[in-house]
Amino acid sequence: MSSIDNTLPERQTSAGVEHTESLITLTPRQLLHRRAFSHWGLIIGTLTVIALVLLAVVGPLVLPFDAYAQELAGRLQPPVWAGGDWAHPLGTDHLGRDYLARLLIGARISLTVGFFAATLGCIIGVTLGVCAGYFGGRIDQAVSYLLTCQLALPQILLAMALVFLIGPSIYVVIGVIGVLQWSYFLVVTRSAVMRIRELDYIASAKTIGSSTRSIFWHEVLPNLRSQIIVIFTIEMGVAILSEAALSFLGVGIQSPTPSWGLMISEGRQSMFFNPWLTILPGIALFLLVMGVNLMGDGMRDVLTPEGRH
Amino acid sequence: MNEHAPLLRVENLSITLKTPSGEQVQPLRGVNFELSRGEALGIVGESGSGKSMSMLALMGLLPSNARRDADSLKLGDKDLLQIEDTTFAREIAGKRIGMIFQEPMTSLNPVYTIGRQLIETATLYGRGTARAARARAIELLNRVGVPEPELRLDQYPHQLSGGLRQRVMIAMALMNEPELIIADEPTTALDVTIKAQILDLLADLQSELGMGMILVSHDIGAVSRAVDRIGVMYAGAFVEKGPLDDVFEHPLHPYTQGLLQCAPRATLAHGGPRLGAIPGSVPSPFKRLTRCAFSDRCPHVHDACYGSEPALRSAGNQAYRCVLDAEQLQSDNDHSDKGVVIPHATPVQVEHGDPPVLALESASCVFTTRRGLLGRSKDNRAVDDVSIALHGNEILAIVGESGSGKTTTARMMLGLQQPTSGVALFRGEALEKSTPRQRAQLIQPVFQDPYSSLNPLRTVGDSIGRPLVVHGVGNRASRRERALEIMSLVGLPERFYNSYPNQMSGGQRQRVAIARALVLEPKVLICDEPTSALDISVQAQILNLLLDLRERLGLTYLLITHDLAVVRYFATRVVVMKSGQIVESGETERVYTQPTHPYTQELLASISDPLRRSA
Amino acid sequence: MMFCPLKRWTPASAGALALGLTMLLGLAGCTDDGSQDDILDVAFQSQVSNLDRTFTTKREYIILSQLIDDFLFDVDPETLKYEPLLAKSYEFINDTTLDVTLRDGVKFHDGSTLSVKDVLYTYNFVLDPDNGARANRNVSDWLESVEQIGPMTVRFHLSYPYPLALRDMAVTVPIRKAGSYTVDGELDKSALVTRENGLGPYEVVHFLPGREVMLKRFEDYYDGSPKGKPAIRQIRIHTISDWGSAQAGILAGELDWLYNVPGDIARNLDASGYAKRLVGPSMRIGFLQLDAAGLTGENAPLTDLRVRRAVNHAINRQSIVENLVGAGASLIATSCNPVQFGCETDVQRYPYDPRKARELLTEAGYPDGFPLTLWAYRDPYVAEAMAQDLRDVGIDVSLRYVPLPVLNKARSAGEIPAYFGTWGAGGTADVAATLSVMWNMNTDRNLAQDPLIAKLVASAERTQVKETRRQLYSRALKRIADQAYWAPLYVFPQNYVVNKRLGFPVPSDGLPRLYLTHWRSDGDSTSGDRASGGTVGNKGGN
């Protein structure tokens, strides 16, 4: 080896102005950490979501209130600040159920639906997107047609019909939202795969004899990871709102299961007289979705800085 | 003021950039130069040397996070430091200084017509009437060689070819009869034949109109075609300045010397002296330099270089930045140039008698595009009836301009692309009959862009070891050993084993790509523009490495390139392609000295060599 | 309506808003007095898509039809007796022959005068099954033919002695002008969909299907009608399907009259001082229907009498009525509305007793309960409360709250083990209107499929002798209770929320007669003029 005279100098240097030296010495993971911990939106969003997740998971176990116990005689009690008492800190609903407990369980519902609906959408969208992007041609055209149909379909209409058909349950809601919300996954993975497909490391993987499946799993998918995580988060926010909207329209989560959208819809009947019934779940929904969205935006900035705008 | 005042005077121009992470960067560290009226100055340097940045600074086009400092910045008697940016925009930009950029494809606004973009330059801020501007635009388009100028005015940029667009850019820069024209890498994105035409046009216009011109380029050969004086930049400052011929004939600064030595020359016969590569690469602009910027790459480095950065010294018409005397530098250069002639890697015996290792027989490749499920299909014949034979141990170059089909040819030979008709043969067997794994052990590629040829999520070690994993060779430990072995073979220190591509420079990445290609011990490397994304000093390192490896491992190379100099230096045999067809092929020297096809002759005529010009 | 200048606020004047915020705030206080423009703004929950009662069945159309149509007979809102309306007089010649003499000088909205020809046309139209009139199924069952026997007299030939003949003539067959449904010589069922030519006290000004109906007083309405001459000049019917908006409409003074208002909302609005709540009875009863016949599976738990009785014992009707349904509701133990003729109330009772319910379940072999889907299509809170009561005794209830067509689809497919049903009996004060629909063997509403009950009900329908009928119905109802086929719940109250200045007589059958409304001059009186139909017009002029 020593006969080759052009070994590299010890001092590592860079040619580009666009890279800072200190950043260039970091591994991708370190780079990520550094960017993540200096991104305020991401931090606030993540903390909000973590706080709500903790409340949702731990709250119902710790607090002495039951989200399902009806007490018809004690219905529509106001929260403590509006003259209620500590037996029901946030008051009670139309059937005398504790509102705080229902809000907490509602957080579980929102998170569960959001997570699994986004997962389902992710599986559908990414599968279609990768196929369309990688194989192109007729497959791509078929997927595009499917996408056009999906986008052209008034989603709430079909959701309503499906929920009537199958009957409302959390699984159906997850299924409906997931099945109807994959376009973003599809569009982004499709174009990302089309781009990656043309990159030389894919050609290189082919020339070392990797099978198509191996290229999928080892070269293409890992490089979609960042984008998928980002879209997943954003779609989770969308799914949470969709669930709330479906429940608000009465075709989502079924009472007695508390869903924030359903609670808003129930509270709406007396929004002029018992406003907290509408306002509290609305604020909870707002906080959760904002947290998730801030997380998503933050992750986009951190994970895929090239598409920062 | 007076007639003899220089057109442009730049004193101690520096730029400080603030990065998002809060660090300070100095891509430009005290640049001085003057330009007389009617003079053409060339500024050369590798990427990151600050040459383009200094021009952007002149024009007030720096990004918002950049700060410009200078002792003096004068255009004629106008002090550019004293005027507001809006005044500068109104009175200077586009009016007294015209500027031409690198990318003709993107530098024109795609949504407006050529005419509008030309005319608005001359009507902005009431500079002139639209009617006069239109007449001027037509006249200029005529002058810069755009056919049917009146028709062109109503066309959009995408309807013009790259060369025409660059001509339009030139016309646009000239709309207001500027005193100074700045051309920032005006020909880099163009094909070789166009490149020469544009440079000649610029030179003609400059002398004809008596403007000052600054021509910025990384390509010494290109600059030499159009300028009188030259400045060499390195790490944000000039290291050498002087009249073109002086600098080329008697380069003083070791960097200039190295740069001239490491550029392969299309005018020198094949098999000349080994390229004099400059080790390492340009220092990061993030270091506060308290020593000579070139010290860690310099062959003459000694203690004095580490004390402080040397000042510019003058020697005759030249100025250079080094602690050593001009005579000493001069003699060192002559010494290394003529004394110790490092020989070209010994030519390996080419096995012409045997059947070709790899061959294409009457191969054609047609791409069919179809719009929508019902759309009409459109055929695009990328490669048309091409036969190529690659023999053992030879270095066969396919040369051609963009769109000539050379990359598609390479992909067919790699088995990445099925020929539409014809056949690809490996040792006489149809390539498609072998499995991808069998092929992989015999043919491997090295791609053009070292940034996209490595999976960004894999460490260097993983990338190099990946082929072994795919082929199920060895265990984790043995693969690591093998990877380290190959890394040392291609000159990568062991500490890079766990690095990621984003932590490496282009040259280092290209070494990783070569290492990965070699790990399965193939017989043939197909190198598609392996150095065109690299700086010239790094290009020399990689070319030398490839030659060394060939010697050590008995490799056969198929080289795809557009660079005529690299071909003559590197290849034993050459194939010239145009529009998907082979127009000429033969031994390198034969083709370069006695080209038969007019297109080959045209290609060769476009070669610009600073030394041949000065000779 | 609200004659606020702000009503004409357009996006174009957005700037003005910013500039004169204070001024606008001042203007915003301008009040709306519903009586100023003499328009009664009414909101229905369900949209009106067709003005023609001949081809519609829903409750809203009946209310509307009361305004724009007249019938041969009328139901007195207080006494619920059948009185002649377009008829001047009537006489049963025998059990199956009825002579009806028409009033003179009755005008259609188009100005033509009512004649015997029109009545004959109407009934013959209904009798022809090809015409698809909704009343055909009822009327053709008992009516054989109609003929003219005098200048203003019509004779009806009944196929058998039918006790509810006058009811059907009073509710289901509005009198149409002869030839109404013939357009260019062809049958056109939608001839009157958007522009009725009726005989009623109000005529249509305009109709935006699903959106709004505008009516104005028919000035040529005949003197001496028992309905009286209307007081209010115009009635505008909005469709506001959502209680939030309806409340907002009341609070903002945009609406004057709501009905079917959920108890909570009615209470709140009343307490707000913006409007007053009136409560009246309705004919509608609520009940749980249980799959006693095993339609959802042969061994479905509800086929066991003990399980059905357990369900009956498990539901705390008292608490539900007190807390959720509110004033005006009354508990029932039997499967009909006690005000109906023939409604036997002395039946087996199942008082609220969760312990007993658990015992019965254990006895039936379900000590740990069983899963049960309870379907419901209205009053979600009541459904939920019942579901909770059933869960409390160990039945694992999942509630399925769906729109009515979905429930009906599932029911006709035999997929419903239990549902929270309601029945308004078309406002008819006779159990016939309930039992014959619910217990014949052909309807999918009959989840019990008890042939004995079906037989009892069928024979009751074929006699005019009141006492016989009463006994037959009593036997049927006692059997229903014994077998616990249903869990009867309560009689729905009818909540109205009305402008404080509106006089509205609350009807005793739950069918509001809007032609009886009037603006009160005494302003903010709190005493609802409950069932005070007599205060307006000249009722009972016959």
Added chain:
Amino acid sequence: MLRFAIRRLLLALAVGFTVSLAAFLALQLATDPAQAIAGEDAEPAVVEQIRIEYGLDRPLVTQYVDWIGNVVQGNFGESFYWHQSVADLILQAAPTTLKLATFSILVTILVAIPLGALAAMRPNSWVDRLALSVSVSAQAIPNFWLGLVVIVIFSVHLGWFPVAGDRTLAHFVLPAFVLGMTSVPAVMRLTRAGLLEAFEADYIRTARAKGFRGYPLLKKQALRNAMLPVISVLAVQLGNKLGGAIITEAVFSMRGLGRLAVDSIQGGDIPTVQMLVFVFAMTFVLLTFIADLINAWIDPRLRLR
């Protein structure tokens, strides 16, 4: 160009039929239209009569194929539920939805584009942060809830706007605001991103070298390029608003297409739902076509097709 238009029209038809098939099947399986027509207290005999009368007893395939045949002949069918021709129903409800969609897209444009442009002119300034906050909030507020809140505040407490309905222009102010805000985040972000990207483009550097600065640079050089994706998204958003203003129409008790759709679904009125879905899908595809045309007008490179 003509070929392109025809191809798009065929695509729109194909999508329309595919999507309406989905709606048809879902509704057929979920509800009993005959019962829906008859109403709550209908007697079974009447229901059966209705079923035969409307041909609901035929096989599904026959029903759907007949429907396609009718639509192709321009006969949009009769609504079971509303006893009117579906075409009339849609024409009656359309103005409300069209007005609502137009006003709300105007709100979107008037809020999002200036805000996005300001943010792009001064990245990381307070304007940028404000714009980002608006977008993050608007994205997270459930729009049905926002609708309720603005009704309580502006209609009931302040009395500035009517509560519900769609009779006057004033009725449209609040719903248009609420519906318009839902699209603000996407459009604002795209505007900002498009402009930032344009500002970094080589041709902007060229323009700056020619002397362009500030607002003229934005207006005469960058805006047109940046608008390409914005126009596509506006088309999609407008399509969604035309087809999906369901919640807003529900909250404000407006009787537009969304309400018609919900009522028709709940009433099991298959011909209306089918036709609505068909019209929505066609509208959507045609809107994207129009957006493509506008984009081709803006960007000559797209005219090649």
